[in-house]
Amino acid sequence: MxxxxxxxxxxxxxxxxxxxxxxxxxxxxxxxxxxxxxxxxxxxxxxxxxxxxxxxxxxxxxxxxxxxxxxxxxxxxxxxxxxxxxxxxxxxxxxxxxxxxxxxxxxxxxxxxxxxxxxxxxxxxxxxxxxTFNYRYSPPRTQIKDLLQSGIIGEVLSVDFHWMLDIHHGADYFRRWHRNRENSGSLLVHKATHHFDLVNWWLGTVPQSVYATGRRAFYRPETAGRYGLDKRAERCHGCPEAARCPFFLDMAANPCLKALYLDQEEYDGYHRDQCVFSDRIDIKDSVALTVDYQNGARMSYSLNAFMPWEGYCIVFNGSKGRLEHKTEETVYVNGDGSVPGAVKPEGTWIRVYPHFAAAYEIPVWEAVGGHGGGDDLLLRDLFNPDAAPDPWMRRADHRGGAWSILTGIAANVSLREQRRVTADELVPGLEMPDYPPMPAATDPLPLR
Ligand SMILES: NC(=O)c1ccc[n+]([C@@H]2O[C@H](COP(=O)([O-])OP(=O)(O)OC[C@H]3O[C@@H](n4cnc5c(N)ncnc54)[C@H](O)[C@@H]3O)[C@@H](O)[C@H]2O)c1
The missing domain is CATH 3.40.50.720 (NAD(P)-binding Rossmann-like Domain)
Structure with missing residues (x-):
């Protein structure tokens, strides 16, 4: 024992x-x-x-x-x-x-x-x-790491990464404590730490500098006005527009949300159902970044939180070809007992476009359970660590944690000061995390 x-x-x-x-x-x-x-x-x-x-x-x-x-x-x-x-x-x-x-x-x-x-x-x-970067453990994301590590498209020179949060899950960030930068660091830190960690780990590198633009484009009082929700209150519970508002969250009708939040308000006054159109929100819902990495790669990244579907598209452009990957996630409201981030099998695909050859699709590794199957595998690794070495090195320590937030923190500074911000000026001398070796810029390239 x-x-x-x-x-x-x-x-x-x-x-x-x-x-x-x-x-x-x-x-x-x-x-x-x-x-x-x-x-x-x-x-x-x-x-x-x-x-x-x-x-x-x-x-x-x-x-x-x-x-x-x-x-x-x-x-x-x-x-x-x-x-x-x-x-x-x-x-x-x-x-x-x-x-x-x-x-x-x-x-x-x-x-x-x-x-x-x-x-x-x-x-x-x-x-x-x-x-606990559960996304690294989700089988399709581990598979992307495996493919890039194998050199299928050579070394990655640039990345286009677009993340969509939908009007259900995305809106939920604007109801909760996440809506204020002082609590969450904004979606660029709270949410995009997952995305930036994946890119660091997928490419085996870390960010050098970041330039960001963005605004709050949708979750604003003006949008409520355009819907004609003129009598809206500061929270959903008891809101006069409840019957008409498509963003109404009924905590009283949901036993999980009621027990966890509504019934506990007397202790801290926290309302989990604040109005998504409130002018008290101070985070952005639409951002675009360019990120330059220490290995020379450059990423274009966007995050929009008012989309009709949830998931992401990412493209890796390499010295031997291009890898395209798309995932549609199911809709959920955090804390209501549904399975967060379960991946619809038909909504995830990986396609490779080699130089000098026909494109082909790659069968996607199966994902079952929360966060694209990542949660269960993460728990197994945390509480019952397998003795076998992990070829993808999915465990993240303080270095991985720090590098994953530095892109978003630099983006927050860039948004404020309208300039390119380097990671080193924020946290000088931070060491590289441990990553598996990746294809090198000096590897020979096949002509066929
Ligand atoms: N990896 C993932 O996929 C994932 C998913 C959801 C949440 N999270 C993270 O988990 C954490 C919790 O998120 P959640 O969704 O459970 O939010 P939540 O609002 O349901 O829970 C947060 C808890 O923290 C408590 N709290 C607030 N201030 C505190 C303080 N000063 N001291 C002690 N407790 C305090 C609150 O009372 C509440 O019980 C966050 O950091 C979030 O980013 C990660």
């Missing part, structure tokens, strides 16, 4: 459930839940109650101000951070200072100063910090 690793979780909202249930369920032989911490006492108690339903044991619950006491009382080996993005740095650093390893949800943190401090604490304490 292996020794059990002891885990405490900070942040008991929608996302933590996956980790809690894995520790208490499938990985119970290897893992133990020591405590739960949140600034919302109601949500923390709700989670403890669910844990008791699963195991018969109620884990202790701590307020955010009692985080140190939780560590002292319950002595976890590892702290799992699933709180609001802007609070990650505080818990990551304190957990490491108190002798724990850390697993954190993305984004590692939300701005350059916090990023520097997290890296300093990691260096000073020598503790391990793991960032």
């Amino acid at each position: 292996p020794d059990k690793t002891r885990y405490a979780i900070v942040g008991t909202g929608g996302r933590h459930e996956m980790y809690r249930d894995a520790i208490l369920g499938e990985y119970a032989a290897r893992a133990e839940l020591t405590g739960l911490c949140d600034n919302n006492a109601g949500r923390a108690r709700l989670s403890a109650g669910r844990a008791a339903e699963l195991t018969g044991v109620t884990p202790p619950v701590y307020a955010d101000t009692d985080f140190d006491r939780m560590i002292a009382d319950t002595r976890p080996d590892t702290v799992i951070v699933t709180s609001r993005d802007s609070t990650h740095d505080r818990y990551i650093r304190r957990a490491m200072e108190l002798g724990c390893n850390v697993i954190t949800e993305k984004p590692m943190t939300t701005d350059a100063e916090k990023c520097r401090r997290v890296l300093e604490t990691q260096r000073a304490t020598g503790r391990s910090l793991r960032i």
Whole structure:
């Protein structure tokens, strides 16, 4: 029987459930839940109650101000951070200072100063910090890594990457805490950390400089006016336009959302259903970036959050050809019990256009479960690590976490100052993550 690793979780909202249930369920032989911490006492108690339903044991619950006491009382080996993005740095650093390893949800943190401090604490304490990039584990995305690594199109010289968030999932970012940069770092950090991490890892490189343009084009009071939603309130619950508004979110009618958020409002006053057209929103919904990478590649990237379908198109232009990849994801509202990001098999394809030869499609690796099949494989790797080496090196540490947010943080500075921003001016001297070797610019090229 292996020794059990002891885990405490900070942040008991929608996302933590996956980790809690894995520790208490499938990985119970290897893992133990020591405590739960949140600034919302109601949500923390709700989670403890669910844990008791699963195991018969109620884990202790701590307020955010009692985080140190939780560590002292319950002595976890590892702290799992699933709180609001802007609070990650505080818990990551304190957990490491108190002798724990850390697993954190993305984004590692939300701005350059916090990023520097997290890296300093990691260096000073020598503790391990793991960032859970579930997208790397989703089979079609792992397959893209495998193909690029194999040299199928030679070395990648440029990338066109366009991410679509639809009017269901995309709109949800404008209802929740994510709508303010101080909480999430904007969609360029909160959401695009996934996208920029994938590109760093797929290409085996890191960003050098970023130029960004963008605006809030759709989720604005003017759009509500154009729909004729003139009597809209600041939140959906009780809104006079509820019956007419296509963006109305009925938390009272959804048992999961009601239990997790509506019933817990008395503890922190947080409304999960704020109006998507509010002028209190300060993040952008339409952005375009050019990113130059240390290996010489250049990427054109866009993110639009008001699209009729959700997913992405990416094209890699290489020295031996071109690889096109498209994924349509299903629609979901986070926290309502549906499967997030499940991939419709017919909506994902990979096509290769070699130089001097006919184009062909490649069968896509099958994906089952949340986030394109990535969540289950990530959990297996976290809680029951396979001894076999991972040929794609999907585990991400503090370096991968930092590089993944630097593109978005640089883009935020670029939007503000209207100039190209380098990663090095934000976090000087950051080391490269460990990536598998990639095709080199000096490799011979076949003529046929
Ligand atoms: N990898 C993925 O695909 C994925 C998916 C969803 C969420 N996430 C990440 O997981 C994290 C949680 O997101 P969520 O969807 O569960 O949000 P959520 O709003 O449901 O939960 C956030 C929790 O943090 C708590 N919190 C807020 N401030 C706190 C503080 N100062 N101290 C302690 N707790 C605090 C809130 O009360 C809430 O319980 C975020 O960082 C998000 O980016 C990742």
